[in-house]
Amino acid sequence: MIEIRKATEADQGAIWEIIHRVLQGGDTYSFAPESTREQMMAYWFAPGKHTYVALYDCKIAGTFAICDNQPGLGSHVANGAFMVSALFAGKGIGKAMGGFSLTEARRLGYKAMQFNFVVKSNERAVKLWQSLGFNIVGEVPDAFNHRQLGLTNTYVMYQKL
């Protein structure tokens, strides 16, 4: 069973395990693989961020954070960042977190959700976001230095809420 709730400080160890593993891959996020726990916790729990964990059978299987995509006159658009533990791949954690985040962003008053940096070669993520209603509204050439592929494109993805 999947449960989603706000993250607490007590979750930081499990969250860091997930983030650290994802960044080690060097294939989905721009944060350097050598990013430290302190750096990433400061980012993931930054002021103004709404941070959550997804539990699968009571174990932390994924985490995501919602925040303003821009300050002030752009703050009606949410940004989201999502990571799933490789140990829980294929169990629908990403889809559950994505769906939850859209409802939650609407509840928080956001009018849209935007991702600025979806790595094009991360086809599973692109398809997941499309299945949840996101459209590709931009493509930036060579924006991501993929560990295996070298410089690869990224998408800007978006949907109204």
Added chain:
Amino acid sequence: MIEIRKATEADQGAIWEIIHRVLQGGDTYSFAPESTREQMMAYWFAPGKHTYVALYDCKIAGTFAICDNQPGLGSHVANGAFMVSALFAGKGIGKAMGGFSLTEARRLGYKAMQFNFVVKSNERAVKLWQSLGFNIVGEVPDAFNHRQLGLTNTYVMYQKL
């Protein structure tokens, strides 16, 4: 005559005058019009930022800042932000700063420059960037809450260096 040099702490008063006036317009930047000097100086002179001023006949007429557009695996792409004093409009300050910034970004080792949030209705800026070689690679619906126009689109603009 236009001169461009690195900004120093002594320039902050003049830089704030420019930024404050631009933000008051509520028509080009996402920072709230009520942003404070402290907030904006922290942003404009943030660690890792390369900050410059343009002088017209020895008076500070514009300012811009270059930084990594993303951390780590996206840090080969520069981001830039540019503001010109209304007192010096139409004198080619924006074009001079834009051209300088491309040369400077190349010198700093960046492989491309990207703007994430060019307000579509700011036609002068869009045309300027196009004239300097930028392409529109994305368009986000209703991303900017324009003071006069309400919700308006923004462009993602990009060029290789």
